[in-house]
Amino acid sequence: AFSGAFGHAYGHRQANAHGAKPDDWARATDTPGAHSMTHLAKFMADVEPRDFLARQPDPSLLDGDAGQAGRLRSDKIVALRGAEGRMAAFYSAAGKPIRVRLDRLAEGRFWAFWFNPRNGQWHASGNETVRKTFFEAGVVTGPSAGIREFVCPSSGEGHDWVLALSAVEYL
Numbered sequence: 001a002f003s004g005a006f007g008h009a010y011g012h013r014q015a016n017a018h019g020a021k022p023d024d025w026a027r028a029t030d031t032p033g034a035h036s037m038t039h040l041a042k043f044m045a046d047v048e049p050r051d052f053l054a055r056q057p058d059p060s061l062l063d064g065d066a067g068q069a070g071r072l073r074s075d076k077i078v079a080l081r082g083a084e085g086r087m088a089a090f091y092s093a094a095g096k097p098i099r100v101r102l103d104r105l106a107e108g109r110f111w112a113f114w115f116n117p118r119n120g121q122w123h124a125s126g127n128e129t130v131r132k133t134f135f136e137a138g139v140v141t142g143p144s145a146g147i148r149e150f151v152c153p154s155s156g157e158g159h160d161w162v163l164a165l166s167a168v169e170y171l
Contacts, residue, residue: 039120043089043162055080061088063099063147073157081105085141086167091117095155098163100148107142111169114153115162123153123161132170139165 058081059066067075074093081088085106090098111134114123121128124135139148152161 039115039117040162042120043115043117043164055082055087055089058088058104061090061101061104063101067093067096069093088165090150090163092152092161092163094157095152095159095161097152097155098150100150100163100165102139102141102145102148103143105141105145105165106167107144108167109137110139110141110165110167112136112139112150113164113166115164116153117160117162118158126153134169137169141165141167 058079061079061081062077066077069076075096076093077090077096077098079088079090079100081104085104086108088100088105090100092098113132113134115121116123116128119128121130122133124133150163152159152163154161
């Protein structure tokens, strides 16, 4: 989704190779990580159609260390941009702070959203809800904007987050 694909098995070798036992693949597809893929798919389906169809990976939106993706652990941050830079989304695998180059987005005032891919809810003001809720309005973007660090609501292994920035309130 952010770097080109969702990944059909979320990295489970048991699902890919069908494991040593005949039912290993079924257990591997019924894990928290596999379920979070459905939440990310829902997130992507909620993106405005013109931005969804025009989205592309864009690491130039990130400033600083984007982390490392490993087979069993990751602190990688990836970014994508929508049509005309009116939307951007960032995935932080371990809740690592996200440093965004706001000058690379369309000029304006954006809404900022936190999405929890572990449960499919939106996070704002310390609360989570199924209703899309921004945590900040008026994020200045465009050529005169600088770099801004967004600190994820939680961090560490198993605390992945999506930051969405949008020129429209509804994403």
